[in-house]
Amino acid sequence: MSAADRSRHHLRDEVDRDIVERARRGDREAYAVLVHQVSDTLYAVAFRILRDTGLAEDALQNALVLAWKRLPHLRETDRFEAWVHRILVHACYDESRRSRPWTAQVRELPIDGPSAPDMGIESIATRDELEHAFRRIPVEQRAVFVLHHYLGLPLVEVAGILEIPAGTARSRLHYATAGLRDALIADSEPIVQEGRLA
Amino acid sequence: MTDDRSLERAARSWVETGPTRAPESAVDRALLLIETTPQERDLRIPRRFTDMTLSARLVAAAVIGVLVVGAAFYLLRPGGADLGSAAASSPTPQPTPTVVASPSPTPTLAPTPSPTPTPLPSFAVRKGPAGYDQVHISDVYRYGLRYPSTWTFDPGGLLNESDAIPVVGGGWNDFYSEGNSGIYVTAGPLSTTRPDLATFSVWVAAKFPADYSQYTGAGCTQATRNLTIGGEPAVEHDYLCPQHTALWVVAVHGGLGYQVGWLDDGPFKLSDLRPKFDKFLQSFTFAP
Numbered sequence: 001m002s003a004a005d006r007s008r009h010h011l012r013d014e015v016d017r018d019i020v021e022r023a024r025r026g027d028r029e030a031y032a033v034l035v036h037q038v039s040d041t042l043y044a045v046a047f048r049i050l051r052d053t054g055l056a057e058d059a060l061q062n063a064l065v066l067a068w069k070r071l072p073h074l075r076e077t078d079r080f081e082a083w084v085h086r087i088l089v090h091a092c093y094d095e096s097r098r099s100r101p102w103t104a105q106v107r108e109l110p111i112d113g114p115s116a117p118d119m120g121i122e123s124i125a126t127r128d129e130l131e132h133a134f135r136r137i138p139v140e141q142r143a144v145f146v147l148h149h150y151l152g153l154p155l156v157e158v159a160g161i162l163e164i165p166a167g168t169a170r171s172r173l174h175y176a177t178a179g180l181r182d183a184l185i186a187d188s189e190p191i192v193q194e195g196r197l198a
Numbered sequence: 199m200t201d202d203r204s205l206e207r208a209a210r211s212w213v214e215t216g217p218t219r220a221p222e223s224a225v226d227r228a229l230l231l232i233e234t235t236p237q238e239r240d241l242r243i244p245r246r247f248t249d250m251t252l253s254a255r256l257v258a259a260a261v262i263g264v265l266v267v268g269a270a271f272y273l274l275r276p277g278g279a280d281l282g283s284a285a286a287s288s289p290t291p292q293p294t295p296t297v298v299a300s301p302s303p304t305p306t307l308a309p310t311p312s313p314t315p316t317p318l319p320s321f322a323v324r325k326g327p328a329g330y331d332q333v334h335i336s337d338v339y340r341y342g343l344r345y346p347s348t349w350t351f352d353p354g355g356l357l358n359e360s361d362a363i364p365v366v367g368g369g370w371n372d373f374y375s376e377g378n379s380g381i382y383v384t385a386g387p388l389s390t391t392r393p394d395l396a397t398f399s400v401w402v403a404a405k406f407p408a409d410y411s412q413y414t415g416a417g418c419t420q421a422t423r424n425l426t427i428g429g430e431p432a433v434e435h436d437y438l439c440p441q442h443t444a445l446w447v448v449a450v451h452g453g454l455g456y457q458v459g460w461l462d463d464g465p466f467k468l469s470d471l472r473p474k475f476d477k478f479l480q481s482f483t484f485a486p
Contacts (some may be wrong), residue, residue, distance in 0.1 A: 026237055032229055039228075043220035048213055057224040064228040065235055072237050093352075097373070097380055098461050130212045150213045181205055 020077040023068075031071070035064055038081060041151075042088050048146045051135055055095045062095075063088040082161045089143045089162060096139040133183030141176035144169050318485045324428070326481035336372055339385040340452060340485040341428070345478065350375045358386030363405055364457065374478070381478060382461070385454040395450045399433040402448045402457065406435065410461070413437035413444045421468070427458070428484040438468060445475050451484040458482070 015037055022030035042063060046056035067084045074083055134142065147158045148169075159169035318337045326344030335342035338357055345351065352373040364370040364384040371384035392398045403422070407414040414420075418439035425432050425447070432449035446459040460475050 028232060031232065035225060035229060035232075039220040039225045040218060043224070044216065044218045047216050053217070053221075057221060060220060060224055061228045061231070064225075065231050068232045068235060069238050094373075097375055126208060127212055127215070130209060134209075145209075146213060149210050177206060177209070180209060184205070 015080050017077050017080075020074075020080045024071045024074055024077065026072075031068055034080070038084060039064065042084065045085065045146055045150065046088060046092055048150050049089070049092045049139065049142050050095055051131065055092075059088060059091040059095045063091040066091070082157075085147070086161050086163065089147075092143065093139055129184050130180070133180045136183045137176050137179035141172045141179060144172040145176040148173055321483065321486050323483045324481045327477045330477070330481060334372065335485075336383075337485075339372065339383060339456070340454065341383070341385070341456070342481075342483045342485070343383075343478075344481040345374050346376075348376070349380075354384060358384040358455075358457070360387050360389040360455075361392060361401065361405075362386060363402070363410075380460075381475075382457070382459045385456045388450065388453055388455045392455070395431060395433065395448070398450060398455045399435075399448045402446065403435045406444070406446055407437065410437075410444065413439055413442050413461075415439065418442075425479075427456075427479050427482045430484060432456075436468060443468075443471060445471060447479070452486075456484075 015034065019030045019033050023034055039060060043056055043060045046059040046063075047053060050056050050059060063084065067087050070087070074080065076083075134145075137145075143162065144155075144158055147153050147161065148155060153161070155169045155173065156166050159166040162169065164172075318335065318340065321342070323333055323335065323342035323344060329346050330344040332345050332347045332349070332351070333342065334345065334351060334353075336353070338353075338355060352375070354371045354373070356370050358364050358370055364382060371382045374381045374383070388394075388398060392401050414437065418437060421436040421438070423434045423436070425434055427447065427449050428451065430449050430451050432447050434445055434447045437444040437446070443462045444459060446457065449456045449458075458479065460471065460478075462471075
């Protein structure tokens with residue numbers, strides 16, 4: 001399923017407004033139905049922002065519990081999915097801050113020098129490089145990148161979900177892409193050691 | 199692979215990879231928690247008169263009428279209102295330091311802010327260490343402190359619940375961050391079963407490891423120390439593990455239970471962390 005399909009199916013059509021309304025009034029069974037409808041997408045998004053299954057599970061769990069607590073405040077029930085995504089992204093921010101990477105990152109020196117340009121995603125090395133690079137960009141930028149590229153949401157909608165100006169969403173995406181590029185370039189250079197005390 | 203178009207193409211393809219189904223265990227855990235979690239009451243007043251039901255409109259009109267008539271009587275009575283007396287009765291300024299509380303801006307982190315908190319009276323924030331040149335005063339959690347300008351700050355908008363370790367997930371705590379590490383500050387009403395520091399502290403010491411299981415288990419040690427923050431006695435519970443460290447301070451003031459916590463992932467020594475935490479706590483000031 002493409003990103004555009006995901007967006008169309010998961011953020012607009014699948015959630016029944018009546019079920020949201022019942023859950024909003026305290027019906028736990030209705031909320032359980034909602035949870036089963038949205039949790040796969042929420043988890044997929046959380047994993048792609050945090051790049052860690054354990055952290056993604058924690059973010060999902062915290063977001064679902066918090067959404068239940070705050071559901072009575074939701075006025076526009078047809079905006080439930082956007083609203084719960086906003087809560088999830090904030091849960092990801094917290095998980096990311098709480099689980100600050102501490103271990104020193106030591107890269108192996110490439111035997112044949114830096115990677116050849118434009119290797120394509122088929123290359124395992126490129127995937128690893130992207131994984132490394134993505135972890136280095138700020139979580140707020142990762143969130144915009146994932147909502148836009150994975151969920152296929154227009155930047156205006158991403159901005160609406162995150163309650164940030166559209167220009168901010170655009171600049172975060174720009175900096176995410178630039179950050180990826182810079183990190184990939186840095187990855188092709190000699191060893192550095194990272195690590196900083198809180 | 200560093201030109202922008204090929205990079206974006208590769209990144210789009212790469213971001214598609216990964217799990218697409220939530221683990222059942224995670225969903226089940228969430229549903230189990232929800233079984234025992236009450237929803238917040240929606241206390242907001244409809245923003246527009248036309249959003250209200252007919253009976254609500256009548257009640258609102260009656261309330262407004264009573265207020266208008268009452269205010270008119272008050273202002274027009276012999277002698278009128280002494281509008282200057284409020285300023286005269288404000289607390290005497292303290293000698294140092296000079297920062298004075300004013301209601302902080304409406305927090306924007308939480309999607310649904312809690313009802314407007316009671317405005318704070320004027321009070322001075324204690325002096326902080328060198329470099330702690332930013333001041334935050336929370337009218338939600340009713341405290342003030344200083345933090346370094348190099349740190350980032352996310353305000354919370356929701357008062358913590360009674361008998362609750364703050365839910366991680368935006369809005370339930372102020373968060374002071376240095377890079378990806380940081381300190382949570384929150385407060386919530388004390389419950390009748392845990393009305394003082396002793397009972398509140400014992401409960402937190404038991405509840406915290408249950409909520410944050412990574413700070414317990416093999417290789418972890420636990421310690422406690424007594425300290426003072428903002429002139430009030432406090433208890434710090436330390437959880438020191440091979441890969442995780444938490445310093446969690448509890449205090450009580452003005453009917454609220456305060457929790458100030460430093461959570462981190464890494465093999466830290468208490469001797470390294472504690473001086474940093476103490477510096478952070480130095481300026482902590484409870485609102486009167």
